[in-house]
Amino acid sequence: QVTLKESGPALVKPTQTLTLTCTFSGFSLSTNKMRVSWIRQPPGKALEWLARIDWDDDKFYNTSLKTRLTISKDTSKNQVVLTMTNMDPVDTATYYCARMKSGGEGFDYWGQGTLVTVSS
Amino acid sequence: QSALTQPASVSGSPRQSITISCTGSRSDVGGYNYVSWYQQHPGEAPKLMIYDVNKRPSGVSNRFSGSKSGDTASLTISGLQAEDEADYYCCSYAGNIAFYVFGTGTKVTVL
Numbered sequence: 001q002v003t004l005k006e007s008g009p010a011l012v013k014p015t016q017t018l019t020l021t022c023t024f025s026g027f028s029l030s031t032n033k034m035r036v037s038w039i040r041q042p043p044g045k046a047l048e049w050l051a052r053i054d055w056d057d058d059k060f061y062n063t064s065l066k067t068r069l070t071i072s073k074d075t076s077k078n079q080v081v082l083t084m085t086n087m088d089p090v091d092t093a094t095y096y097c098a099r100m101k102s103g104g105e106g107f108d109y110w111g112q113g114t115l116v117t118v119s120s
Numbered sequence: 121q122s123a124l125t126q127p128a129s130v131s132g133s134p135r136q137s138i139t140i141s142c143t144g145s146r147s148d149v150g151g152y153n154y155v156s157w158y159q160q161h162p163g164e165a166p167k168l169m170i171y172d173v174n175k176r177p178s179g180v181s182n183r184f185s186g187s188k189s190g191d192t193a194s195l196t197i198s199g200l201q202a203e204d205e206a207d208y209y210c211c212s213y214a215g216n217i218a219f220y221v222f223g224t225g226t227k228v229t230v231l
Contacts, residue, residue: 039222046209046222047158047211049221052219052220062219063121063218064121096165101171104171104172104175105152105154105172106172107166107168108168108177113165
């Protein structure tokens with residue numbers, strides 16, 4: 001059974017750095033072709049892809065946010081970590097981690113999401 | 121990279137069929153057979169309904185089907201049911217620069 005769960009602060013101040021952790025089970029990120037992405041959704045708005053990390057530690061970022069994002073993994077802990085620097089109120093959103101389908105392009109399992117509010 | 125364009129809302133009566141469009145460009149939808157569709161009920165995480173344009177994950181009803189023509193992808197829901205009322209998002213792979221682009225979202229209402 002594949003599960004993912006996001007954790008991190010619910011509230012951050014402007015200019016601070018956000019660190020989110022995705023803890024998963026039911027698969028291993030050391031398995032060939034396995035990939036995990038972060039996706040966010042501002043309240044009432046559309047989804048936005050943020051970053052992806054692959055089984056071989058390749059990393060990919062949303063071009064518009066690349067300078068602010070860092071994605072990493074701890075295979076032994078079954079975790080993927082996303083950091084986003086210089087947070088702004090427009091970054092207020094529900095942040096999801098999602099596994100990417102092996103042998104296809106689609107996000108097949110999602111975490112429940114964690115709402116992050118940026119406010120002073 | 122701009123978001124893919126979807127109609128804001130689509131509605132239909134029970135047992136009818138509806139189609140949601142997702143328009144992009146040659147850089148995303150038109151350039152790759154990597155369009156996926158997601159269903160999202162209020163307060164819940166999105167659920168994968170279609171991947172690689174027209175493939176259904178295990179467990180997804182065959183009432184959901186996907187297709188693509190040029191720069192526009194489509195999701196068709198046949199035999200519309202009350203439980204299909206939700207927001208739907210398309211997503212396309214967009215190459216090694218933009219990677220993944222989501223659509224603007226469509227609210228489906230069952231009349």
